Amino acid sequence: MKTRSARPLYQYLPLVGFLIAVSSPAETSPRTKIDFNRDVRPILADNCFACHGPDKAKRKAGLRLDLRADATATLDSGGRAVVPGDPAASLILKLTAAENEEDRMPPKKTGKRLTSGQISILRQWVIEGAEFKAHWAYLSPERPPLPPVSDSTWGKNQIDRFILSRLDKEGLKPSPEAAKHALIRRVTLDLTGLPPTVSELDAFLADSSDNAYEQAVDRVLDSKAYGEKMAMHWLDLARFADSDGYHADVPRSMWQYRDYVIDSFNRNKPFDLFTLEQLAGDLLPNPAVEQRIATAFNRNGMSSTEGGADPDEYMNKYVTDRVNTFGTVFLGSSTACTECHDHKYDPFTQREYYQLYDFFNRIPERGLDNDPAPPFIKLPSSEQSERMAKYTNEIAQLETDRRKALDRQSDELSNNQRAWETAHRHRIEAGWQPLREITTSAHSGTQLRRLDDDSLLSSSPPVSGESYEVSGIFRGRELSALRLELVPDGSLPAGGSGRSTNGLSAISEIRLEATSANPAQEPPVAEIEWGGWSSLGPFKAASTKEIFEKGFLPETQPDLSKSYEGGTLKWKQQQGWKDGAAWDLSGENHVSFFHRKVISKSARFARFSAGGDGGFQVWINGQKVENGKVFRRVAAAPDDIVVLLQPGENTLLIRAHHGLGTYGFLFSPSKEPVSRAPVEFARVAADRSEKDSPSSALIDGKTDTAWRAEGRRTAILVARSPIPFSAGVRITARIQFAGDQPMGRFRLSASSSSGFAELAELPQSHQTTLFASPSENSPASRDALREFYREQFDAETKSVVTRLAAARKSAKDLDSQVPTLRVMEDMAQPRETHIRVRGDYRSKGEKVSAGVPAILPPLSSKENVSRLTLAKWLVDPQHPLLSRVTVNRYWANFFGTGIVKTGNEFGSQGELPSHPELLDWLAREFIEGGWNVKALQKKMVMSATYRQSSAVRPEHLDRDPANRLLARGPRQRLTAEMIRDCALDYAGLLDRKRAVGGPSVKPYQPPGLWEEKMFGGNKYEESKGPDLYRRSVYSLWKRTVLNPTLMTFDAPDRALCTEQRSQTCTPLQAFVTLNEKGFVEAARVMAERVVREGGQTLDDRLTYACKLVLSRPPSAQERQILAATHHEMFSAYQNDLTAALDLLSTGESKRAEDLNQLDLAAWAAVGNVLLNLDEAITKP
Structure with a gap:
């Protein structure tokens, strides 16, 4: 009677469980030599490596079982886990077979226990000398000989020899060739993602020639649809997407990378070059645009624009994503766990993870950035490039014309410029009236003393949070500007004009209120004519927030002839609306607009009260009323609002907001003359204004900005409109200072003159020139002012400048429309890379430099290593992983499952290859064939294995339900x-x-x-x-x-690299x-x-x-x-x-x-x- 031997390992291991389905309980001869990679490593990896593997932090009892030297070494206990040739002395056999649960390994708490078959394999392995081998995936592939087969007439190419050899061993027969219609549909779908057309189908069915199928394969390989199909899986791997992913998931422009991938497949770009370009195209000598586009592979990962996020955290996320993607795509290995600790099952350490990290940690990116996130390139279309070249030439010619116009000699222009400068300088220096009947106070209680030159002085020590209030009479006909002069004084620190220890001043805000010097003399209300009302609305808003924030029409220039909301909303005259009576309005979450004309005989103030059950805003002549209540929520009492009317016709616009419930609005003009009003400043002119301390800070309404000045300085605050009080104006200025830097000596004066707005609108450099006397101006500043004057006031020069500005704007607008793409680019000075302790980006450990895992071949050089060094290392013909991983991926594309089923895990936790010799043969064929993707894929689809019928026979269901042995053709659902x-x-x-x-x-x-x-x-x-x-x-x-x-249908979100889609x-x-x-x-x-x-x-x-x-x-x-x-x-x-x-x-x-x-x-x-x-x- 024949003795049944121990069952093969693959019948017991979950790691290679696929073989259970494809193999019967076959007998194995006791004389069959145990292979470490095939038989032993899977047992150790699944049951032992978690505690006795590469991860030294988790290692127990100092025992490591993945290396021979460690596994056979004497332990602290005096024993040895593995004693080659002596199973009785080998603790691994004693402990795995122990009857006592407390002594048995693996421990009971792990839920694992070796079967008797597995223990027998380990025993036989020890008897045979306990030979260790490096993991098969980390050894360079060698081309194996073609195996013998039972039927040499079956098969179309070398692939079929390997498949049939395995079928022979399993006692299975290949299936007959698929029907022609099924075959042409299968290969067309696999290579193009589309079905054959009816004409292509009919032509193939009618072609009885021997090479009809090959011609069909060549045709679809040559179609543009081929690249579109092949790109789909690569885009999963490259985690390509059109949005950032994190937080608001804002859009990004990356589609040029997708087009690069499609084009590369269609052009049959060698895979080694395809890899080089994506990992380091920017580092190639004189990289083409296409090669820079390729590097977007490493910019496809998710990114964030969230304002409150930590940039360092997200920078770390970006780099770890690149490392993890590199491991999956090119190494077929899960490296992610080594971000925090050494790998539990494979010889990858945390230090090696951060050595890879260093390759990808050198680009000048920020943790938080909007698209286009630097570094990026612009990629104009041919039409955009032609237009840009046209604008460039046009701009160059106009700049030449501008120079000629500026250099043209003209006495008339020179005289006019002198007159223009004189007028501004006179405006700056003359016509100012110091305030009279001054009263002052200071927040700190310090006294401001009035000097003979009408300046005010306080020499008291500075205090933080100081403010002054200065009030005085101005007898001009109207107030158009206020001048502030800072005056140095010997009693102040450093002889400056401020009270701070260094004599500086920092003025954060000046607010002005104007009061009629004699209210009884103000004009009567009868001079104002209030026109009839028109209304528009209600505009429906999606939320309360949208009521206040959404723009429904341009409030600054309302057009009563326009209609809105597809013509359903139009301006309507409201004859029945009376001032002083509430108007009933309906709606929920809506916005309404009210409009009327106001006619005044002269410039003057007017006051009205307004209120309602919601908030509202007011515009007068296109200017929003700024009285501290831009968005109101008015209760029962209406608000008094003061507006400044110009002579003639004025436009009043009210935007009313309503949320829930009943709604009404009330408007009532006041009959009382206005005798008090805030002064709104439009601009500031100053002799000096710096970027970090602009003069505009005086009127910007912000207390965290300030105009900082030392010595003698002057600023002119220009009213938006002159303040018209007939009997003169009492001005009250409230001056707030930043920190402990109040003014020490200063003077306030007012003017009724015009022209200050033009002065304040000049560029600051020209203001500085005009505030100084001509003798103080440098030649450069005089030349700059001359050019400015001619560009503004000389018709010939202005015409050229206008056309030049238009051309530049067109070029800028075009440039803003040019698509951008995030790419890779190394910094001139790379960042330092540190191991992150336990993967925490905040906890930096040992500094490391770029390198590769020791289990793999070394880099060709350790000097000046870069991503290009890494890429060249990867595509070296002797590299053990890239070729295997890639051919396995293409095999899965056609046969549904890779030769290694776990395409993203070739390590100890992955499944063993179903046909290891075929995998290595294909890898060498791929390399030696010049990394020719189409040639490799053609060989696969030309094989008799691929051409088999997919019909399932009973023996298939019994012996090979998952079709891992390929006794029938592939049949899968489409993506x-x-x-x-x-x-x-x-x-x-x-x-x-x-x-x-x-x-x-x-x-x-x-x-x-x-x-x-x-x-x-x-x-x-x-x-x-x-x-x-x-x-x-x-x-x-x-x-x-x-x-x-x-x-x-299971498309991934591409938040991460996806090697294999789930199929539900x-x-x-x-x-x-x-x-x-x-x-x-x-x-x-x-x-x-x-x-x-x-x-x-x-x-x-x-x-x-x-x-x-x-x-x-x-x-x-x-x-x-x-x-x-x-x-x-x-x-x-x-x-x-x-x-x-x-x-x-x-x-x-x-x-x-x-x-x-x-x-x-x-x-x-x-x-x-x-x-x-x-x-x-x-x-x-």
Whole structure:
């Protein structure tokens, strides 16, 4: 009787559990040599490495089992875990087989226990000498010989030898070749993401030549759709998206990177160059724009613009994301856990993680930045480049013309300029009246003493928070400006003009109130004529916040002839509105506008009271009334508001806000003359103004800004409009100081002169020139003022300057429209990189420099290492991982699962390869073939393995249900993008001839989804025309609100690198293909195509429809069912034409009104049935 040996390891390990499904309890000869990587490492990795593996921080008893020297060393107890050749002395066997739970390893608390079969494997391994091997994935692949097979006639290329050899061992036979229609559909979907056209299908079926299939493969490899399909998975890996991801998930411009990927696949760019460009394209010698675009691979990660976030935290997130993505995409290894500690299962240390980190920690980025986030490049289109060149040439010519005009000699211009300068200097120096009848007070109680030159002086020590109040009479006809002069004094510190210890002053704010010197002499109210009211509204607001913040019309220039809200709201005269009586208004969360003309015989103040049940704002002649209550919530008592009227016609506009409940508004002009009013300053002119202490700080209403001055300084505060009090003005100035820097000696005077506004509007450098005497001006300042004068007042020069400004603006506007792209770029002085203790970005440990894991080959040089060094190291032909990981990824694309099922984990926690020799053979073939992606993929799809029928036989379900041994052809559901794209293509809505690339588009999605889900009220606006039906690779990818159709079919949000998408089967998916607008539209537009192109008979049209959707004609039973469906729906729509028309109006594409609408609706129903067949969304 034959003795049954111990079962092979793979029947017991979860790590290689896939082999349970594909293998029967086969007998293994006791003489079969144990292989460490195949048989032993998985046992140790799953059960022992967590406590006895690479992570020294978690290591127990000082025992490490992944290295021979450590595993065989003498422990503190005197024993040895592994004694080669002596199982009785090997503690690993004693402890794993212990009967006592307290002694047994792994400990009971882990929930793990080795099976007898696993212990037998370890025992046999020890007996055979306990040979250790480096992990298979970390050894450079070598090309193995082709294995012997049972049938040398089966197979198309070398791939099939490896597959058949394994099938022979498992006692399975390959399946026959798939039917031609299934084969052309399979390879076309796999290589382009689209079905074959009916003409392509018919041509292939009619071609009986030996190379018909190869010609079809070459054709689809050469199509632009190939690159669009191949890009989809790479964009998952590169975590490409059109939004930032964090916080508000704001949009970003990255689509040029997507186009680079598509173009690279279409051009069959060698994969080593593809890798080099993405990791270090910017560091290549004289990098092309395309190579800089490629580096956006490392800028695709999520980023934040949140104001309250810690930039250092997010900088760390960005760099760790790059390291983790690098590990997954290029090493097939999960490196993320080594951010915090040494890897528990693989020989990757935390120190090595931060050595990789250092490669990606050198770009001049900030933790928080809006798009375009530096570093970035601008990528103009050819049309934009041509226009920019035109503007550049135009600007150069106009600058030459400007120089000629400025250099032109003209006595008249010189005389006019002197007169202009003299007028301004006279305005600065003359016509000022010091305030009379002055009274003063200071917050600190210090005394301000009036000197003979009308200046005020306090020599008291400074105090923090000081303020002065100075009041005095100005006898001018109207107040147009106030002059503040700081005067040095010997009694003050450093002989300055301030009381601070260094003699400086810091004035943060000056507020002025004007009072009539004699109210009885002010003009009567009868001089004001209040016009009739007009109203506009109510405008509906979405929220209380929007009531106050949304702009419904330009308040500064209301146009009573315009209508709003699509013509539903217009200005309406309110004949019944009377002043002094409340107006009843209706609505909830709304805004209304009231308008009237006010006529005054002279410049004067007017007062009115206003109030209501909500807030309101007031504009007079386009100027918002600034009296401290911009947004009011008025209660019972109305507010008194003072406005300054100009002679003639004035415009009064009120914006009233209302939230909930009843609403009324009251307006009542006052009959009393105005004798007191605040003075609003428009601008400040000064002899000196610095960026960090501008003179505008005197009137900006902010106490945290200040005009800082030393020595003798002058500032002129210009009133927005002259203050007209007939009997003179009492001015009260309230002056607030910053810190402990009050003025010591100063003088206030007032003027009625005009022209101060022009002075205050001059650039500060020219103000400084004019405040000084001509003899004090430098040649440079005089030349600058001369140029300025001519540009402003000489017609010839002004014309050139105007055209130059227009050209520059056009160039700037064009430049702002040029797309940008975030890219990589190294800093001149790299940042230091430190290990982050426990992964905490705030806790810096040992400083490290760039390097690679010791388990992998070393860098070619340790000097001046960069991302380019890393990239070249990666694509070295002897590198063990890149080629394996990449061919495994392409294998999974065609066969559903990689040779290594865990494509993102080639380490100890990953599954063993189902065909390890084939994996290495493909890796060497890929490298030695020049990293030729199309050649590699062609070899895969040309294999007999790929061409097998996907029909499942009983022995498949019994021995290989997951098809890991590939005894049948691959059959998988299409990806989310392919399902949508195929539906569009069946209908003819997708334009196959459209050029590759362009900005992302917005397909259908439920209305209001962004508004509901997104912070900040982002609004989704669907694309129009052909953009609405572009391939899904071009669809806008918003991380926090992914397109629901794509999300339902398992498209990832791309917040992180995605190696393999999950695949679910849910009722929601059926709802999408049945009811989603895009699929219903596809069904009804496909119906038009079937009627127009499918022939005249029902049978011909059914055949055509099935060839469109299924790439084959219908069976007799299917034909019968579909014909009955057409008849049934035609009859139903005869009784309900409205339903038919509703169906045929779905979507944005136009309804075919020239066709029979009932017949078309019936065919749309047939199309809907076909689109919902499993076969329509599955690769055959």
